[in-house]
Amino acid sequence: xxxxxxxxxxxxxxxxxxxxxxxxxxxxxxxxxxxxxxxxxxxxxxxxxxxxxxxxxxxxxxxxxxxxxxxxxxxxxxxxxxxxxxxxxxxxxxxxxxxxxxxxxxxxxxxxxxxxxxxxxxxxxxxxxxxxxxxxxxxxxxxxxxxxxxxxxxxxxxxxxx
Amino acid sequence: xxxxxxxxxxxxxxxxxxxxxxxxxxxxxxxxxxxxxxxxxxxxxxxxxxxxxxxxxxxxxxxxxxxxxxxxxxxxxxxxxxxxxxxxxxxxxxxxxxxxxxxxxxxxxxxxxxxxxxxxxxxxxxxxxxxxxxxxxxxxxxxxxxxxxxxxxxxxxxxxxxxxxxxxxxxxxxxxxxxxxxxxxxxxxxxxxxxxx
Numbered sequence: 001x002x003x004x005x006x007x008x009x010x011x012x013x014x015x016x017x018x019x020x021x022x023x024x025x026x027x028x029x030x031x032x033x034x035x036x037x038x039x040x041x042x043x044x045x046x047x048x049x050x051x052x053x054x055x056x057x058x059x060x061x062x063x064x065x066x067x068x069x070x071x072x073x074x075x076x077x078x079x080x081x082x083x084x085x086x087x088x089x090x091x092x093x094x095x096x097x098x099x100x101x102x103x104x105x106x107x108x109x110x111x112x113x114x115x116x117x118x119x120x121x122x123x124x125x126x127x128x129x130x131x132x133x134x135x136x137x138x139x140x141x142x143x144x145x146x147x148x149x150x151x152x153x154x155x156x157x158x159x160x161x162x
Numbered sequence: 163x164x165x166x167x168x169x170x171x172x173x174x175x176x177x178x179x180x181x182x183x184x185x186x187x188x189x190x191x192x193x194x195x196x197x198x199x200x201x202x203x204x205x206x207x208x209x210x211x212x213x214x215x216x217x218x219x220x221x222x223x224x225x226x227x228x229x230x231x232x233x234x235x236x237x238x239x240x241x242x243x244x245x246x247x248x249x250x251x252x253x254x255x256x257x258x259x260x261x262x263x264x265x266x267x268x269x270x271x272x273x274x275x276x277x278x279x280x281x282x283x284x285x286x287x288x289x290x291x292x293x294x295x296x297x298x299x300x301x302x303x304x305x306x307x308x309x310x311x312x313x314x315x316x317x318x319x320x321x322x323x324x325x326x327x328x329x330x331x332x333x334x335x336x337x338x339x340x341x342x343x344x345x346x347x348x349x350x351x352x353x354x355x356x357x358x359x
Contacts, residue, residue, distance in 0.1 A: 007345060011338050015319075035349060038274075042348035043341060045277040047313045049294060052287035055199040058209055062187040065216045066180060 001029040006036045168232035194240045200310045201244040203295040215240045234324040266293045271355045309340035
């Protein structure tokens with residue numbers, strides 16, 4: 001028997017799949033071949049060596065896994081929402097603040113516009129127009145007032161005829 | 163516990179029973195931990211990777227085919243995660259394997275001789291983890307996976323074939339290829355030590 005065949009049979013022997021007649025032939029080869037005996041011992045040694053490093057599962061491993069799963073995949077919607085809120089609160093708060101400021105600014109602009117319009121409308125009374133004209137003449141900036149079209153009396157400033 | 167017990171546990175987990183998942187973890191933690199440890203070697207990331215395996219198992223349960231045994235499916239998740247980790251390590255470190263140093267070869271030969279004369283002690287084993295990992299790193303990833311699961315975890319070829327989604331013949335060839343590679347390494351070490359004397 002050649003060593004290559006002996007190695008193949010040694011592998012079958014490790015798997016407990018060697019037929020009895022093959023066992024006899026293999027033993028005969030091994031009795032005369034130191035290297036094949038070494039191979040048989042080396043394979044046996046390697047398995048023992050590797051099993052010697054059998055790891056011990058750390059205490060509490062299962063509990064840690066379950067905790068990680070709970071953190072990643074909450075079992076109800078509300079904790080999920082809470083997690084999302086906690087994670088995104090600063091960004092959401094900032095966005096709300098910006099929107100709030102913009103809304104207030106818009107409201108104030110509209111109020112000012114309305115206030116201007118109401119101010120002007122207030123001056124459409126003849127007596128108040130006379131007062132305005134006198135004031136402007138005094139300031140030297142009077143350029144003449146155009147007659148107020150009827151339609152402007154109920155329109156905001158941007159819609160009035162010039 | 164039988165395969166039917168596994169299926170019952172899986173059903174309970176899918177129904178939202180967290181205690182059922184804990185029992186599933188406790189049942190398979192030793193085997194999954196062992197696969198990760200023997201495949202990646204000792205290190206701090208073993209527990210992290212093992213935890214990630216169970217998280218992937220949990221997330222994948224809704225897609226698990228209940229007509230097939232649970233254990234090979236779970237081990238497959240572990241093996242794939244280990245392969246991903248090895249790829250990540252190679253990309254990061256650009257190291258495939260390193261040769262044993264002359265001192266490491268001498269130590270390996272001494273350990274083998276001690277084993278043959280029944281003198282191998284626990285201290286001998288504990289002090290040689292790095293050498294063992296270097297030797298295993300010389301094996302092709304899938305051959306190594308088949309070898310570790312067969313020789314160390316004691317899996318039958320039928321179970322291995324299901325796990326590796328391969329034929330029994332293919333996994334036998336992988337295990338044999340790994341054994342032949344080890345044979346070459348140990349013979350080389352023995353010849354070099356004999357040549358020194």
